[in-house]
Amino acid sequence: xxxxxxxxxxxxxxxxxxxxxxxxxxxxxxxxxxxxxxxxxxxxxxxxxxxxxxxxxxxxxxxxxxxxxxxxxxxxxxxxxxxxxxxxxxxxxxxxxxxxxxxxxxxxxxxxxxxxxxxxxxxxxxxxxxxxxxxxxxxxxxxxxxxxxxxxxxxxxxxxxxxxxxxxxxxxxxxxxxxxxxxxxxxxxxxxxxxxxxxxxxxxxxxxxxxxxxxxxxxxxxxxxxxxxxxxxxxxxxxxxxxxxxxxxxxxxxxxxxxxxxxxxxxxxxxxxxxxxxxxxxxxxxxxxxxxxxxxxxxxxxxxxxxxxxxxxxxxxxxxxxxxxxxxxxxxxxxxxxxxxxxxxxxxxxxxxxxxxxxxxxxxxxxxxxxxxxxxxx
Amino acid sequence: xxxxxxxxxxxxxxxxxxxxxxxxxxxxxxxxxxxxxxxxxxxxxxxxxxxxxxxxxxxxxxxxxxxxxxxxxxxxxxxxxxxxxxxxxxxxxxxxxxxxxxxxxxxxxxxxxxxxxxxx
Numbered sequence: 001x002x003x004x005x006x007x008x009x010x011x012x013x014x015x016x017x018x019x020x021x022x023x024x025x026x027x028x029x030x031x032x033x034x035x036x037x038x039x040x041x042x043x044x045x046x047x048x049x050x051x052x053x054x055x056x057x058x059x060x061x062x063x064x065x066x067x068x069x070x071x072x073x074x075x076x077x078x079x080x081x082x083x084x085x086x087x088x089x090x091x092x093x094x095x096x097x098x099x100x101x102x103x104x105x106x107x108x109x110x111x112x113x114x115x116x117x118x119x120x121x122x123x124x125x126x127x128x129x130x131x132x133x134x135x136x137x138x139x140x141x142x143x144x145x146x147x148x149x150x151x152x153x154x155x156x157x158x159x160x161x162x163x164x165x166x167x168x169x170x171x172x173x174x175x176x177x178x179x180x181x182x183x184x185x186x187x188x189x190x191x192x193x194x195x196x197x198x199x200x201x202x203x204x205x206x207x208x209x210x211x212x213x214x215x216x217x218x219x220x221x222x223x224x225x226x227x228x229x230x231x232x233x234x235x236x237x238x239x240x241x242x243x244x245x246x247x248x249x250x251x252x253x254x255x256x257x258x259x260x261x262x263x264x265x266x267x268x269x270x271x272x273x274x275x276x277x278x279x280x281x282x283x284x285x286x287x288x289x290x291x292x293x294x295x296x297x298x299x300x301x302x303x304x305x306x307x308x309x310x311x312x313x314x315x316x317x318x319x320x321x322x323x324x325x326x327x328x329x330x331x332x333x334x335x336x337x338x339x340x341x342x343x344x345x346x347x348x349x350x351x352x353x354x355x356x357x358x359x360x361x362x363x364x365x366x367x368x369x370x371x372x373x374x375x376x377x378x
Numbered sequence: 379x380x381x382x383x384x385x386x387x388x389x390x391x392x393x394x395x396x397x398x399x400x401x402x403x404x405x406x407x408x409x410x411x412x413x414x415x416x417x418x419x420x421x422x423x424x425x426x427x428x429x430x431x432x433x434x435x436x437x438x439x440x441x442x443x444x445x446x447x448x449x450x451x452x453x454x455x456x457x458x459x460x461x462x463x464x465x466x467x468x469x470x471x472x473x474x475x476x477x478x479x480x481x482x483x484x485x486x487x488x489x490x491x492x493x494x495x496x497x498x
Binding site: 268318 | 438
């Protein structure tokens with residue numbers, strides 16, 4: 001049986017019925033029921049289901065958290081009863097589906113069946129227990145790594161001369177985006193966003209390296225109030241040939257709270273946008289500059305921009321706009337008009353924009369990391 | 379092309395004994411690059427000859443596609459050869475301009491200009 005399971009592609013394991021198991025020398029106790037995520041931000045994740053019920057929902061206190069607006073906070077319960085996976089809908093708004101049929105309240109999920117919760121689709125499988133345990137351990141490791149990345153991101157700021165909010169949604173468990181901001185002194189406030197090419201573990205490791213250098217001010221002889229000095233020093237430190245051929249793009253700016261000016265420089269990154277309070281236009285903030293790590297002697301350029309009271313700066317990764325709609329590929333110019341739309345009462349600006357992008361793009365299209373930072377200057 | 383079907387194509391031909399031409403088509407996004415990167419590198423780097431890349435059939439280029447082009451350009455540079463790109467569609471050209479790729483790899487309009495750029 002072990003050899004059989006090893007030789008089968010993952011989807012075939014679903015077809016391994018309990019009758020087939022009974023004919024082998026492998027004890028049923030060595031097998032476990034699980035759900036493998038086929039669609040969703042954590043596609044590939046395997047969830048072991050046992051007699052002990054586990055809760056599924058959007059709330060952070062449940063056992064299986066699904067970051068999906070179509071999932072209720074406490075959506076459903078999963079358990080194994082008499083050798084079958086049982087799903088119990090806990091009064092969710094959008095329902096729970098087995099093979100496209102909405103369940104009434106409680107239903108078995110046969111091996112091989114598809115379970116849909118919001119935009120997440122799972123297949124019920126029976127696999128070797130140790131494989132399921134190993135997959136869960138890997139998932140926990142990635143979770144720990146993702147939590148570490150999150151711990152490096154600064155807290156939103158709700159009061160004072162600079163206010164911030166952000167959304168950070170890696171496409172896989174880990175992504176290559178990172179951002180930060182900090183007061184350099186009483187009047188200078190640094191803001192930056194980096195986007196490492198690709199996503200996944202190696203991109204995340206690279207972005208964390210860069211982020212930690214910035215957080216620790218670990219650049220030799222560099223004035224962090226000078227964007228050109230910061231980009232130049234990072235470029236030398238993170239040359240592609242010494243970092244697994246990875247490059248990153250970056251936007252770095254320093255806001256002077258007395259002068260109300262923003263001095264900024266770009267390294268291959270698309271513009272940040274400054275939007276006035278009346279939302280009349282989106283002023284692109286970008287200077288010429290090649291991406292980081294590709295050229296040792298790259299030169300960067302800074303510009304200074306006046307910041308009107310009440311305006312907001314939008315910084316984001318390319319995953320925010322490089323999405324597919326039902327008809328075509330979206331580009332930056334498709335996204336920018338959304339910045340000018342009115343704020344939505346009761347919804348954060350980041351969430352408004354994320355929902356707007358989600359509404360136009362295909363469900364399988366948010367393939368890249370989605371990072372958006374909004375900095376408001378009252 | 380079906381949107382998002384991750385179809386990418388690559389054709390290698392010789393311009394002459396010293397120059398290789400590669401024609402890329404489709405989407406140079408992460409899945410597309412995964413499909414062709416090994417062949418793209420293997421077709422150009424070991425030979426160490428200068429190469430021109432026709433991008434006119436490329437509909438979209440993401441960061442992994444740019445990385446693939448830079449990696450090959452740098453490898454050829456180490457072998458005293460060059461890589462020149464030509465004919466990108468307007469949105470692809472805009473993406474390449476955003477990252478200032480032309481500071482690393484020449485990007486020109488057509489094949490004749492690409493061959494000229496190799497000798498400049």
